[in-house]
Amino acid sequence: MSTKVLVTGLGVISSIGKNVQDTLKSIRELKSGVGQIDLLITRHRGDLPVGEIKQTDEELKETAGVSSLKALTRPTVLGMLAAREAVEDAGLIGDTEGTGFISANTVGGMGHTEQYCLDYINKEKEGDFLEYLGTHNCGDSTERIADYLNIKDYVTTINTACSSSANAIMLGARLIKNGIVKRVVAGGTDSLTRFTLNGFNTLMILAKEQCRPFDENRMGLNLGEGAGFIVLEAEEAANERGARVYSELKGYANTCDAYHQTASSPEGYGAASAMKKAIEHAGLKVEDIDYVNLHGTATQMNDLSEGNAIQNVFGDKVPDVSSTKGFTGHTLGAAGGIEAVFSNLSISENILFPNLNFTDQMNELNFSPLKVIKENAEVINVLSNSFGFGGNNTALLFSKV
Amino acid sequence: MEELINKLKAEIIEVLNLEDISPGDIDAESPLFGEGGLGLDSIDALELIVLLEKNYEIKIENPQDGKTIFFSIKSMAEYITEHQAA
Amino acid sequence: MNNRLYISGHCRIKDNRVELNGEPVFTQKDSNFSEFIKALYRDQQFQYSKFFKMDNLSKLGFAASEILLRSIHINVKGSEVGVVLANANSSLDTDVRYQESIKDKTNYFPSPSVFVYTLPNIVIGEICIKHKFTGENALLISETFEADQLFDHTMSLFKDGKVGSCLIGWVDYYLDDYDAALFFITRDNDKKTNFESEKIKSIYQNWS
Numbered sequence: 001m002s003t004k005v006l007v008t009g010l011g012v013i014s015s016i017g018k019n020v021q022d023t024l025k026s027i028r029e030l031k032s033g034v035g036q037i038d039l040l041i042t043r044h045r046g047d048l049p050v051g052e053i054k055q056t057d058e059e060l061k062e063t064a065g066v067s068s069l070k071a072l073t074r075p076t077v078l079g080m081l082a083a084r085e086a087v088e089d090a091g092l093i094g095d096t097e098g099t100g101f102i103s104a105n106t107v108g109g110m111g112h113t114e115q116y117c118l119d120y121i122n123k124e125k126e127g128d129f130l131e132y133l134g135t136h137n138c139g140d141s142t143e144r145i146a147d148y149l150n151i152k153d154y155v156t157t158i159n160t161a162c163s164s165s166a167n168a169i170m171l172g173a174r175l176i177k178n179g180i181v182k183r184v185v186a187g188g189t190d191s192l193t194r195f196t197l198n199g200f201n202t203l204m205i206l207a208k209e210q211c212r213p214f215d216e217n218r219m220g221l222n223l224g225e226g227a228g229f230i231v232l233e234a235e236e237a238a239n240e241r242g243a244r245v246y247s248e249l250k251g252y253a254n255t256c257d258a259y260h261q262t263a264s265s266p267e268g269y270g271a272a273s274a275m276k277k278a279i280e281h282a283g284l285k286v287e288d289i290d291y292v293n294l295h296g297t298a299t300q301m302n303d304l305s306e307g308n309a310i311q312n313v314f315g316d317k318v319p320d321v322s323s324t325k326g327f328t329g330h331t332l333g334a335a336g337g338i339e340a341v342f343s344n345l346s347i348s349e350n351i352l353f354p355n356l357n358f359t360d361q362m363n364e365l366n367f368s369p370l371k372v373i374k375e376n377a378e379v380i381n382v383l384s385n386s387f388g389f390g391g392n393n394t395a396l397l398f399s400k401v
Numbered sequence: 402m403e404e405l406i407n408k409l410k411a412e413i414i415e416v417l418n419l420e421d422i423s424p425g426d427i428d429a430e431s432p433l434f435g436e437g438g439l440g441l442d443s444i445d446a447l448e449l450i451v452l453l454e455k456n457y458e459i460k461i462e463n464p465q466d467g468k469t470i471f472f473s474i475k476s477m478a479e480y481i482t483e484h485q486a487a
Numbered sequence: 488m489n490n491r492l493y494i495s496g497h498c499r500i501k502d503n504r505v506e507l508n509g510e511p512v513f514t515q516k517d518s519n520f521s522e523f524i525k526a527l528y529r530d531q532q533f534q535y536s537k538f539f540k541m542d543n544l545s546k547l548g549f550a551a552s553e554i555l556l557r558s559i560h561i562n563v564k565g566s567e568v569g570v571v572l573a574n575a576n577s578s579l580d581t582d583v584r585y586q587e588s589i590k591d592k593t594n595y596f597p598s599p600s601v602f603v604y605t606l607p608n609i610v611i612g613e614i615c616i617k618h619k620f621t622g623e624n625a626l627l628i629s630e631t632f633e634a635d636q637l638f639d640h641t642m643s644l645f646k647d648g649k650v651g652s653c654l655i656g657w658v659d660y661y662l663d664d665y666d667a668a669l670f671f672i673t674r675d676n677d678k679k680t681n682f683e684s685e686k687i688k689s690i691y692q693n694w695s
Contacts, residue, residue, distance in 0.1 A: 106606065117586065117590075137577065137579075137628075138577060138628065139628060154626070156628075156629075156636075157628055158625070158627075159577065159606065159608070159626070159628070160608045160624075160625065160626060161604075161606045161608060167625060171625075171640075174647065175641045177643075177647075178639070178643055178646070180639075195582075195585075195586075195605075198589060198597055199585070199597070199602040199605065201550075201597075202598070202602055203599055203602065203603075204597040207661070223581060225688075254623040254624065254625070255566070255621050255622065255623065256570070256611070256612065256615040256620060256621045256622065256623075256624050257612075257615075257621065258565070258612075258615040258616050258618075258619050258620060259614065259616065259620050260612075260616065261603050261604070261609050261612050261616075262603045270621055271623070273566065273621060277649075279649075281648075306522075347594070385492045388608070389603065389606055389609060389612070390606060390608040390609045390611055390612035390624075391612045391615060391616070392608055392611075392612070393625060
């Protein structure tokens with residue numbers, strides 16, 4: 001009955017690259033973007049490593065060609081760059097009729113709110129900073145990016161914490177399947193802020209070194225920033241214009257862990273059920289999965305929970321799995337979008353990504369993530385996991401066409 | 402020690418929003434976490450770390466240490482006494 | 488198979504008043520939200536001590552879901568129950584509280600238990616934890632109650648086979664200004680209220 005949903009464009013920016021080509025190059029060179037803080041103003045400089053994009057807001061605006069626009073936040077400009085790349089890649093610049101835009105982010109314009117909050121409440125003060133007052137909400141960046149790309153048909157924002165942009169992609173697929181639009185640009189964007197850095201620090205889950213996902217001696221996560229978007233397109237629309245196809249988004253599922261506000265259940269019930277339901281939704285079997293791009297944040301709880309979930313789903317036949325958080329850090333609302341781009345690159349480039357900084361297998365698990373990069377791999381079906389606070393678990397399944 | 406234990410009970414009730422519990426309901430030696438005790442969770446543990454820092458100027462760097470320090474009100478009181486004396 | 492969907496029940500909390508299926512359940516005039524919600528908790532005997540640790544948005548959503556779900560017999564597995572909520576102010580109320588806890592540099596003790604609520608979907612997590620709902624969930628943000636959006640999203644979950652029942656609605660809280668309107672959507676037609684966008688819109692607007 002409903003149409004197939006194809007992926008026809010990719011766009012990404014993160015601490016390992018300003019576009020898809022750059023990103024692939026860094027991955028092939030095993031170059032992590034996680035390091036010292038240079039731009040974010042915080043007491044944690046030199047103390048907590050992060051995946052920071054080394055261009056200032058002004059430099060990013062110039063690249064995006066929007067220097068003259070007012071009140072643009074960092075996540076907005078990052079989103080513009082990645083979403084534009086995806087639309088360009090799909091060959092759709094200027095052709096955005098019947099297109100939707102679903103963007104995810106977790107803290108909106110918090111960066112500028114931190115900078116100006118004292119000025120905002122000071123009635124004596126006036127100035128250009130007041131333009132940023134309206135940028136705090138998460139929807140602001142979505143609207144600005146949609147305007148930038150001239151997308152008008154369906155525009156909305158999703159925030160379900162760290163699973164946000166995976167859910168944006170899922171919603172995009174549904175809009176297409178239900179015939180509401182024929183194309184959707186979906187993904188997410190987030191920038192580093194003091195709010196998130198201090199917040200995660202109070203949860204005592206930030207590593208003081210580069211993160212080591214799925215390692216027995218993992219010490220927590222690194223935060224990162226970036227944006228990742230993919231173009232989803234109804235099969236008929238893609239065929240009609242002879243679009244290049246990266247993959248089919250064959251399955252997706254979102255589940256709730258129903259365990260704790262932030263911690264995932266040790267058994268990974270919700271994570272396992274998201275993966276199983278996505279595979280089932282795609283009409284595939286567990287043994288059809290060639291690679292799982294893990295959520296793999298490198299916190300004690302996530303990796304234990306996700307590891308048990310992987311074993312629960314795949315038994316003793318665990319496929320190649322890895323977390324790419326060692327490259328980018330955890331980009332929160334952008335993570336699902338960035339990792340959807342990675343998953344598609346895995347299929348189109350026949351490449352499996354290494355799990356950086358891994359040395360020792362976790363005691364509780366019977367498998368290890370991929371230690372080295374695998375080229376010329378035959379990759380047909382890829383699962384991409386994204387899990388968020390609130391017990392919100394999403395798995396996306398991309399398949400070679 | 403008795404005085405400190407009673408003070409801690411009141412502080413814990415306040416910072417953890419234990420609305421239906423009074424200091425008299427808390428046994429100083431029974432476990433704070435998990436079934437049977439006050440049923441606290443990992444976020445409560447972090448809040449207790451903040452409490453120690455804020456009210457007693459004791460800093461706990463590794464959250465894993467919380468498991469033994471926050472086993473019961475008594476173990477907390479002992480830890481505070483030890484570290485304040487030092 | 489019957490593909491029709493029905494509204495099994497709805498609950499509204501606004502202006503210090505609670506209504507279940509349009510019938511008054513509880514009122515307490517002249518009190519702020521924190522007094523009101525505590526009085527509601529006692530009156531309705533929620534007996535869920537974690538309630539007091541929640542932020543205001545979660546307390547509001549939890550209370551509304553509690554009153555609604557008590558009145559409903561759910562006959563599908565928890566793994567088939569989804570939750571789709573929407574609001575205008577996200578978690579802004581708690582964001583502000585958290586900001587207050589970090590603004591004083593000389594008295595700098597950020598609270599982890601406040602931070603965990605600086606995300607709007609935590610309210611969904613709290614409801615799911617209580618009722619062991621593990622189906623799909625989403626929190627949509629829009630300026631006002633958009634019946635069409637909630638309806639379309641919920642319909643697509645049913646059509647996609649993702650849920651067998653779904654708790655949906657509006658849960659918004661900012662600085663003592665609050666509004667919760669929840670609906671439980673099922674395939675059971677014992678109540679015979681068809682699930683339609685116009686129907687939830689009229690139930691929502693019918694508040695005086």
